Amino acid sequence: MEKEKNIEIHETAFLTSTLRSLNEDLSQDYFAKLWRNPKSDIWIEKYLDRVSSEEINIHCLRNRYFLDTIKKLVDDNNVEVLINFGCGFSMYPFLLDERLVHIEIDKPEIIDYKKSKLTDWQNSDTLPKRNIHFIAVDFSEDYKHDLLTQIFSIKNNKPCFILIEGVLFFLDREETDKLFDFFDTIQKPGDFIGSVSFQDTLKESLAFRKLLDLLNQIVSNTKESDYQTIEDDYYRSQPAYQLIDHQDYFSLSAKYGNVIKLNKEEILNENFYLLKKSN
Numbered sequence: 001m002e003k004e005k006n007i008e009i010h011e012t013a014f015l016t017s018t019l020r021s022l023n024e025d026l027s028q029d030y031f032a033k034l035w036r037n038p039k040s041d042i043w044i045e046k047y048l049d050r051v052s053s054e055e056i057n058i059h060c061l062r063n064r065y066f067l068d069t070i071k072k073l074v075d076d077n078n079v080e081v082l083i084n085f086g087c088g089f090s091m092y093p094f095l096l097d098e099r100l101v102h103i104e105i106d107k108p109e110i111i112d113y114k115k116s117k118l119t120d121w122q123n124s125d126t127l128p129k130r131n132i133h134f135i136a137v138d139f140s141e142d143y144k145h146d147l148l149t150q151i152f153s154i155k156n157n158k159p160c161f162i163l164i165e166g167v168l169f170f171l172d173r174e175e176t177d178k179l180f181d182f183f184d185t186i187q188k189p190g191d192f193i194g195s196v197s198f199q200d201t202l203k204e205s206l207a208f209r210k211l212l213d214l215l216n217q218i219v220s221n222t223k224e225s226d227y228q229t230i231e232d233d234y235y236r237s238q239p240a241y242q243l244i245d246h247q248d249y250f251s252l253s254a255k256y257g258n259v260i261k262l263n264k265e266e267i268l269n270e271n272f273y274l275l276k277k278s279n
């Protein structure tokens, strides 16, 4: 089949933001729409049609779950810094208490563009002013020493929440292990990680086959093993962390009153994990 116009991995960030903007009541992300553009609107239409129309509410509930979780931890004075690994165009800084310090980390293409747009929008009062630090890093490269220095110079010993959502699918297991070791190095007991991944069984579903077909056409020649899935045990066996909450699209739909329209086979069911550092 002839290739359609390609999309880069980092451009998936536009698609995620667009999805969040399509049901604001559910996502409670009132700024995601700022990132919309004609190219991503066309992709979204294809994506919803060819992969799964349930993707809108999955992405909205993912945002809502982490937004509510972090809000509560901030209100209870358990978190002062939010570090978003593979932040894309998510808009948590503007949806959370203004006292929070933000560290936004992603590939240089995303960070340069996000920094410039957020600066413009804050200067024109389209967005409220927030304390945001941007760091460009590729998780496939050797980042440990420099990133450690930069993060410590910003957060000192303040309690932090690390968020990694919509990213692990694109990384391999070695890169993931390296990141979780890194999280352990920068966090103190009582700090949190919020992580999103798909379970192995996803690869047996009709929705995944449809996703792979589409990715094959639009990203490059891709195969099943290019996309990582993660079992619950990966989180349960992190030596320094305790798994304190685990949700998925079905449990969050029940919690937030979302009516699911498609059957299980047609849904890319994301899993949401909350870990707390114990030692």
Ligand SMILES: C[S@@+](CC[C@H](N)C(=O)[O-])C[C@H]1O[C@@H](n2cnc3c(N)ncnc32)[C@H](O)[C@@H]1O
Binding pocket: 009, 010, 011, 012, 013, 016, 017, 085, 086, 087, 088, 089, 090, 105, 106, 107, 110, 137, 138, 139, 140, 164, 165, 166, 167, 170, 171
């Ligand atoms: C689907 S987007 C999700 C963005 C954001 N976390 C969200 O939920 O809105 C995936 C993000 O992961 C980032 N990413 C993927 N591979 C990466 C890597 N090797 N290093 C740094 N960032 C990466 C992409 O640039 C992109 O912003």
